[in-house]
Amino acid sequence: MLRWILGGREAQGSVEKSSVLCIGEEQPKNWFTELQVLKGHFDIVRFLVQIDDFRCASAGDDGLVLVWNVETGERLQELRGHSQQITAITTFTCNNGATSHSSLITASSDRSLSLWDPDTGNRVQTISDLQSSVKCLLVLERLCVWVSGGEELCVWNKDFQLQCQTQNHSDTGITALIELPKNCIAAAVDKEIVISRLTVSTDSSMSVAEIRRLSDHQDRIRALINVNDGLFASGSHAGELILWDAIDWNILGYEHILWEESQACTQAEIRLAAPKPSEMSIQHLTTNGRHILAAVGSGLYVYSILTKTVVAYRKVAHDSNVLHTMLLSDSELMSCSEDGSVRMWEIQDLPLPGEPASPGFFGMWSFGRSNKPAGVPSKKVTDVPNMRTLELTGDLIGHSGAVQMFVSFGENGLVTCSTDHLLILWKNGERQSHLRSLALFHKLEENGGL
Amino acid sequence: MIGSPDVVAFTKEDEYGQTNPDPWALPEEFSVPLHPLADSNPWAKTSYAKFTKDFxxxxxxxxxxxxxxxxxxxxxxxxxxxFDLNYFSLRIMSVDYQASFVGHPPGSGYPRLSFVEDSRVVLGDSKEGAFAYVHHLTLYDLEARGFVRPFCMAYVSADERKIMLQFQELSLRFSQASECLKAGNRRAFAKELQRKLRDLEYTHSVLQREEGLQREAGPQCMYSAHAVDKANELANVEKSIYEHRDLLRQISSYHHRPRRDPNAVTCQKCVTECLSECEQLLDKYAKLANPFSYTNKRGKREEGQGQVDEEGGGEEVDEEEGVKRRPSYTPQLIKARSAKCFDKRLKTLRELCDNPFYEATVDLLKGTERSFRGDLCYLHTRRLDRALRTKQRVTNFLFEEDLGDDDEDEGGTLRPFCAVNHAVDTFTLLNPPPIVLGPEPLELDALELPDPVDPASVTSHTRENELGLVESHLESSPSDQTLETQGSSEETKGSFGSDKSGTGPAERQQNLACMKSEAPDSDLTPDPEPDHNTDLERESSSEEMETTAGEDDGDGTPVSLLELVSELEGSREDECDGVTDGACEMQSDLLVPLDTACCMSQEGFLYEASAPEAVPRLGQSSHLQPCETLVVNQEPQALLHLQDDYAVGVGSPSSESPAAGLELPVGLLGDAVSRTSAEDGFDCTMSASTGSDRTASPLGYGGVVTLRQRKKAGQGALRFVRQYPFAMQALWCLLSGRTLVVLGADEGTVRRLVAALALFVPGPGKCGERVQAWLSCPFTLTDLQRWKLVGLQRVASPVGSSMLYSLSRYSRYISILDADQKTLRCPSYRGQLLSKIADHRTYIRRGSTYFLHLQSTLCHLAAKAFLFTFTHHLHLPVSSTEGPEVVEGRRLCFLREQLGLGDEDSQILLYLSQLITQQYLQPAAGSRAAAASFSFNYTTSVFYKI
Known part of the structure; x- marks a missing residue:
């Protein structure tokens, strides 16, 4: 509850600040007009994974994994077994033959790994007493193995047998893992990206060997994603966004998002907050193959892979750090933040070409506008005539704590999880009403009338 | 000895040969006399009654x-x-038409229990100004004359028509009570018989021992007077044992006989329990101390002594064992008592029935009394209202108070009342098929062919056969005798009945009429009955008691004269049962047309609660329909201001308004919780939600909300509407499902406002779960989802600021009514729909009037929503080529054109429709409760000030 009060005060301050950003209560483009509150967790819910078209699993600091039916909001399973917070969760689909069956792999701070069957709720496999707690998981479906990253990198087969592992990387350990072509794995270890190759020998035993270390980041790597078959991207705490070639690991693009003036600005504005280092930290990266969406501090940047430039950005998209983002389409994106809101954005062409941002946005801080071109590397503003803007089209307010993550189920809705122990299922009210109406007539027919 | 009571005749004039009444004529109960008598104030009819209310x-x-x-x-x-109860008891007991026959049926050696159907009579005493529905019943008592104790229950009222028109239901209620009493009584009687049988067996063994001693003493005293006495005594005891065993058998066969009374439904579980108990007893006493062998050889006693000795010895051993096996009760030696009936203390009613059954009956009757409070019109409207609402189960939850589980007015369902509260679901099939609905033809059949139709006789015969099998090798077994004699008695009865069947229905009708109207003087007067009865009873009691008196008058086989009389009475028993049934039948005929007709006027709703007889009468009553609107409107006290069909009777005292429980201690509890949470300083939301959970629990709810409370809520709503020009907007928020937060510093003001506004919350829940009267900590989204109307405390503290923060944070989901500054922040409403109920220049001055006006409007809304929800083509494509936008267009067109609703008004309807859909789908949602969904839309709010 302390969190509630603190969060409240903080957010209250930010409400004043973001009054410009508030689009008001009239949101014609926002079709999330119905919500369901899903209760079940006792602590912060940090992870959401989609199992299939209608199920998702949530996991959090209470060590619980809950499986939900997104269509009805029912809680289908409660996977209990971890004694401490869950640090990573992923789905594991191994199609051997005709059947493909989804399982869940979870890693917890109690230094154990578990495999769950989400249909029955059984813990199928479990490994405990690992040397270190696992911070990230990666499934290599092609090889039917999975990789866990903690202080060391371990490769496991589907029966939870350790195939091979590497040495200690560092104290910080692996924070992110992605799969690269040619059986390579990229792991983010502090400021470096470590490329390892997985070799399967003739007797089907595996070995993993480090091939290369990419040390171009100045600060800790916070995000590492695959963009497409030939590209991957990484973002650092210092706001560096590097686009890499997935085959030969060369830098294809470098973007350094710096905004000292923004810090000054926020310093001036926010009385209580000291300038946070996270202001320019890349918290999250997401891509659809054509664009990369970077969550930088409380801002959002859309980076075009084609032009290798930032095409649209919003320096203060949220009142607080953005935690998770998603590109719904080429023009629509969504972000959630510590301020407890989920916002939906649309990439729109600027009414006045050449104007970097909408005047309304910076209207309040006149100095912000004057300083900004200096802050943003000048080349982008100048040589990008097709600079566009991010317009807020709607926001979802429901959580009373930071929204950690969200998963979209398309027209079935959106699931958000938060530090307030809740999940919220956002749906299209009209569609739901129509579905209910169908169900009503179905039941009416079954009953043979009223 | 008793002045002839003016029994109300149940003749139905148009039954035979009479023309149909004028279809436009008002039923008499609604007509207003053209020339009222000078002194007659129709509302002061009860003035000359000496009691104040019905009892x-x-x-x-x-x-x-x-x-x-x-x-x-x-x-x-x-x-x-x-009011002189003694005198009135005399009156009501004097019209007992139960064909109680007790004593020996012709040819049978044993006294028979008569299974008497209850009789129902309406009786008036114009001098006293009292009218009564009188329900006679007979309970069994081993110590009473003829084993029966006549009782009656009477519903006494000053209004004759009330009783006449409520006859059906009164009869049902009293039948339930009577069945309950009788069920308990049968248990008690069986227990008593058991005790008595033990005593008798013990006495028997003692006597046998004495006789054996005598015989040992020598043959010279064999024929001494003393020895003969002893032998007689022994014989009497044996006979008594037979008799009691037979009584036990009879009482256990009780359930196998057909019931003519359709109201007499008993709890199946009780029945089976009682049956099995009785059968156990029967088994026990069939095996234990079977004295038949001995007694049958009694005649040959003189010849074969040795045999007897042996047998007697064996008997004694058995007896000893039997005694040892039952240490809980020490049998007593039954003294030869010359029992004088005036000496002994008769059992009280409570003793006659098992205590739980007695208590249950009294509770039942109390409930009956409660449900019949009020005058006829009131009862009638309430019944109509209920009948209508049972038809509207789908939408009732929106604005009507909960009908609840009390199916008290659903007379037709015949749910049996169970004193010991067996689970409700065991009651499924209770009405045994042999219920005779059309008594006359079946009756005749039954009389002509007693054996195949009458399962009771069949079962009793088989039972006897079974018993006979045990002793089949004994040719002269008395049970065989019984069988024979019973058969013969049935035969005679049958022949009598067939004779009787020659009389035409008209004659029968006449008989009925005279039975009812001038019962004491008719040829079948009950006058000779008491005499015979007393004779018989004396006879039986003498048989029972004077075992050792040595009067030795013929082994108690009844004399032929008695036989004749009993035969006559036996037939009359059936006859009279027929009569009472006929009376019921006719009464229902009198009643039903009114009920059905009145309901027919209500858009063809059938009055479901009427008895099965109602159905065939529908056609007959249909000619009354045209006048029905008149009828309803002209009810003398029928709340004329409410013309709406649906809102009838919302002012009934036992019903609950949607505002139920708002003023109840739950709020206090919530207070306590919130106070502690405020003291704690954190965990406010948690405590708030627990508090609300407790609110949701029925704690403190369920109490009867008085009329005053509801009027107060109505008054409050009226005041709100008159006081606030933006009341319409606030009501629209509530009706369209947007949570309204009433913010205020003063708890009383906020609570009053919430109580008033709660009338407008659709689907407030059974205990008003969707309303939170007073909350003093910040709320969360979950609370918004749960509550549609919240009273929020305005406090100046950190808690208060975070509360205000939560208000502003969730402002898109809520409307805020500031009770202190008299402002409202909510989306704008420009519709017309609510102008009728939220007109601040309304001429309605009384809260209750406004409440009813409101109810009628809301019911209209609910009906529209129902129509909208369940109209197929508004939601589904008619043909496969239609896209969803066509359906959408049709839906909009329906709302706009046909219902004439604007956008905002449509929102109300959509919300109500959504609630109906959810409610309808709810049971299907299954065991796992999915979280409730919460719909909203993104619209801008406007700030209203006075």
């Missing part, structure tokens, strides 16, 4: 002191005032 009187015809009142319900002396 239930239970009386007994005591064999010692005659008719006497036992208790009244309600049990307050002021209820009956100066």
């Amino acid at each position: 239930i009187l239970i009386s007994e015809f005591s064999e010692q002191v005659g008719p006497q009142p036992l208790l009244t319900i309600p049990d307050e002396p002021k209820v009956c005032g100066t």
Whole structure:
């Protein structure tokens, strides 16, 4: 509850600040007009994974994994077994033959790994007493193995047998893992990206060997994603966004998002907050193959892979750090933040070409506008005539704590999880009403009338 | 000895040969006399009655002191005032038409229990200004004359028509009570018989021992007077044993006989329990101390002594064992008592029935008394209202108070009342098929062919056969005799009945009429009955008691004269049952057309609660339909201001308004919780939600909300509407499902406002779960989802600021009514729909009037929503080529064109429709409760000020 009060005060301050950003209560483009509150967790819910078209699993600091039916909001399973917070969760689909069956792999701070069957709720496999707690998981479906990253990198087969592992990387350990072509794995270890190759020998035993270390980041790597078959991207705490070639690991693009003036600005504005280092930290990266969406501090940047430039950005998209983002389409994106809101954005062409941002946005801080071109590397503003803007089209307010993550189920809705122990299922009210109406007539027919 | 009571005749004039009544004529109960008598104030009809309100009187015809009142319900002396209960008991006991026949049926050696159907009579005493529905019943008592104790329960009212028109239901209620009493009584009687049988067996063994001693003493005293006495005594005891065993058998066969009374439904579980109990007893006493062998050889006693000795010895051993096996009860030696009936203390009603059954009956009667409070019109409207609402189960939850589980007015369902509260679901099939609905033809059949139709006789025969099998090798077994004699008695009865069947229905009708109207003077008067009865009873009691008196008058086989009489009475028993049934039948005929017709006027709703007889009468009653609107409108006190069909009777005292429980202690509890949470300083939301959970629990709810409370809520709503020009907007918020937060510093003001506004919350829940009267900590989204109306405390503290923060954070989901500054922040409403109920220049001055006006409007809304929800083509494509936008267009067109609703008004309807859909789908949602969904839309709010 302390969190509630603190969060409240903080957010209250930010409400004043973001009054410009508030689009008001009239949101014609926002079709999330119905919500369901899903209760079940006792602590912060940090992870959401989609199992299939209608199920998702949530996991959090209470060590619980809950499986939900997104269509009805029912809680289908409660996977209990971890004694401490869950640090990573992923789905594991191994199609051997005709059947493909989804399982869940979870890693917890109690230094154990578990495999769950989400249909029955059984813990199928479990490994405990690992040397270190696992911070990230990666499934290599092609090889039917999975990789866990903690202080060391371990490769496991589907029966939870350790195939091979590497040495200690560092104290910080692996924070992110992605799969690269040619059986390579990229792991983010502090400021470096470590490329390892997985070799399967003739007797089907595996070995993993480090091939290369990419040390171009100045600060800790916070995000590492695959963009497409030939590209991957990484973002650092210092706001560096590097686009890499997935085959030969060369830098294809470098973007350094710096905004000292923004810090000054926020310093001036926010009385209580000291300038946070996270202001320019890349918290999250997401891509659809054509664009990369970077969550930088409380801002959002859309980076075009084609032009290798930032095409649209919003320096203060949220009142607080953005935690998770998603590109719904080429023009629509969504972000959630510590301020407890989920916002939906649309990439729109600027009414006045050449104007970097909408005047309304910076209207309040006149100095912000004057300083900004200096802050943003000048080349982008100048040589990008097709600079566009991010317009807020709607926001979802429901959580009373930071929204950690969200998963979209398309027209079935959106699931958000938060530090307030809740999940919220956002749906299209009209569609739901129509579905209910169908169900009503179905039941009416079954009953043979009223 | 008793002045002839003016029994109300149940003749139905148009039954035979009479023309149909004028279809436009008002039923008499609604007509207003053209020339009212000078002194007659129709509302002061009860003025000359000596009691203030209706009550239930239970009386007994005591064999010692005659008719006497036992208790009244309600049990307050002021209820009956100066009304002479003793005199009235005399009156009501004097019209007992139960064909109680007791004693020996012709040819049978044993006294028979008569299974008497209850009789129902309406009786009036114009001098006293009292009218009564009188329900006679007979309970069994081993110590009473003829084993029966006549009782009656009477519903006494000053309004004759009330009783006549409520006859059906009164009859149902009293039948339930009577069945309950009788069920308990049968248990008690079986227990008593058991005790008595043990005593008798013990006495028997003692006597046998004595006789054996005598015989050992020598043959010279064999024929001494003493020895003969002893032998007689022994014979009497044996006979008594037979008799009691037979009684036990009879009482256990009780359930196998057909019931003519359709109202007499008993709890199946009780029945089976009682049956099995009785059968156990029967088994026990069939095996234990079977004295038949001995007694049958009694005649040959003189010849074969040795045999007897042996047998007797064996008998004794058995007896000893039997005694040892039952240490809980030490049998007593039954003394030869010359029992004088005036000496002994008769059992009280409570003793006659098992205590739980007695208590249950009294509770039942109390409930009956409660449900019949109020005058006829009131009862009638309430019944109509209920009948309508049972038809509207789908939408009732929106604005109507909960009908609840009390199916008290659903007379037709015939749910049996169970004193020991067996689970409700065991009641499924209770009405045994042999219920005789059309008594006349079936009756005749039954009389002509007693054996195949009458399962009771069949079963009793088989039972006897089974018993006979045990002793089949004994040719002269008395049970065989019984079988024979019974058969013969059935035969005679049958022949009598067939004779009787020659009489035409008209004659029968006449008979009925005279039975009812001038019962004491008709040829079948009950006048000779008491004499015979007393003879018989004396006879049987003498048989029972004077075992050692040595009077030795013919082994107790009844004399031929008695046989004849009993035969006559036996047939009359059936006859009279027929009569009472006929009376019921006709009464229902009298009643039903009114009920059905009145309901027919309500858009063809059938009055479901009427008895099965109602159905065939529908056609007959249909000609009354045209006048029905008139009828409803002209009810003398029928709340004329409410013309709406649906809102009838919302002002009934036992019903609950949607505002139920708002003023109840739950709020206080919530307070306590919130106060502690405020003290704690954190965990406010948690405590708030627990508090609300407790609110949702039925704690403190369920109490009867008085009329005053509801009027107060109505008054509050009226005041709100008159006081606030933006009331319409606030009501629109509530009706369209947007949570309204009433913000205020003063708890009383906020609570009052919330209580008033709660009338407008659709689907407030059974206990008003969707309303939170007073909350003093910040709320969360979950609370918003749960509550549609919240009273929020305005406080100046950190808690208060975070509360204000939560208000602003969730402002898109809520409307805020500031009770202190008299402002409202909500989306704008420009519709017309609510202008009728939220007109601040309304001329309605009374809260209750406004409440009813409101109810009628809301019911209209609910009906529209129902229509909208369940109209197929508004939601589904008619043909496969239609896209969803066509359906959408049709839906909009329906709302706009056909219902004439604007956008905002449509939102109300959509919300109500959504609630109906959810409610309808709810049971299907299954065991796992999915979280409720919460719909909203993104619209801008406007700030209203006075």
